[in-house]
Amino acid sequence: MTWDWAVFLNDDGGGRTYLEWMFQAWGWTLAVAGCAWVVAVLVGALMGTLRTLPDSPVLSRLANAWVELFRNIPILVQLFLWYFVVPKAFPAFQQVPGFVLVVFALGFFTSARIAEQVRSGIQALPRGQRYAGMAMGFTTVQTYRYVLLPMALRIILPPLTSESMNLLKNSSVAFAVSIAELTMFAMQAQEETSRGVEIYLAVTGLYALSAFAVNRVFAFIERRMQIPGFIVAGGTGGH
Numbered sequence: 001m002t003w004d005w006a007v008f009l010n011d012d013g014g015g016r017t018y019l020e021w022m023f024q025a026w027g028w029t030l031a032v033a034g035c036a037w038v039v040a041v042l043v044g045a046l047m048g049t050l051r052t053l054p055d056s057p058v059l060s061r062l063a064n065a066w067v068e069l070f071r072n073i074p075i076l077v078q079l080f081l082w083y084f085v086v087p088k089a090f091p092a093f094q095q096v097p098g099f100v101l102v103v104f105a106l107g108f109f110t111s112a113r114i115a116e117q118v119r120s121g122i123q124a125l126p127r128g129q130r131y132a133g134m135a136m137g138f139t140t141v142q143t144y145r146y147v148l149l150p151m152a153l154r155i156i157l158p159p160l161t162s163e164s165m166n167l168l169k170n171s172s173v174a175f176a177v178s179i180a181e182l183t184m185f186a187m188q189a190q191e192e193t194s195r196g197v198e199i200y201l202a203v204t205g206l207y208a209l210s211a212f213a214v215n216r217v218f219a220f221i222e223r224r225m226q227i228p229g230f231i232v233a234g235g236t237g238g239h
Contacts, residue, residue, distance in 0.1 A: 004195055007195045018189055026206050029172075029210070033168045038107070045115075047115035049118060049149065051063045067115050070112035071113055075105070078105045079177060083098060083177045102177060106174075110163060122152045154222075154226065161215060
């Protein structure tokens with residue numbers, strides 16, 4: 001088999017090279033994943049927190065329903081629901097760009113998984129953390145904001161790292177609704193050039209590079225946020 005990496009320097013028929021097209025597609029992949037990550041973290045943190053409220057059973061049940069709904073439906077099905085069904089059911093969404101609908105689909109799907117991590121992180125903390133906040137005169141909101149969530153965040157950083165990498169890879173489903181990201185580029189460029197090996201190897205490399213960068217960023221954050229001597233095991237901890 002002969003390699004022809006010069007294929008990336010060929011014109012794609014639209015006034016750009018395949019290399020330029022690939023990097024534009026990479027930008028769309030990062031944009032979809034980045035925006036969906038923001039949605040996932042914000043919604044996931046909220047739902048995960050609501051699931052641990054001791055005196056709000058209604059809110060806790062609603063948050064549980066959110067998690068069970070979005071994590072038990074395949075992401076591709078959710079994407080099609082957002083893209084084809086929601087605009088039909090709610091005409092106002094017909095004016096929403098497809099990019100935004102993809103972000104919602106990926107963000108809400110991932111938020112259910114992050115919510116579970118946040119719940120586990122909060123419940124892993126010693127009960128004394130909550131009581132300490134209450135003893136200082138904090139409200140429930142203040143106790144979560146200043147005491148519980150900052151500690152839980154440190155606990156869930158490793159699984160959050162994996163979830164963020166998964167979100168980056170899951171962004172490839174956007175090709176199904178014609179978002180011009182890396183997977184769509186690979187499929188179209190391979191059909192036009194018949195150089196599938198080079199195209200898919202290059203795209204695979206960009207996905208791997210992106211995931212590695214996410215991993216390194218979170219590893220840096222984890223080192224910076226680590227509390228020396230803090231241990232969570234068997235319901236006890238301290239620092």
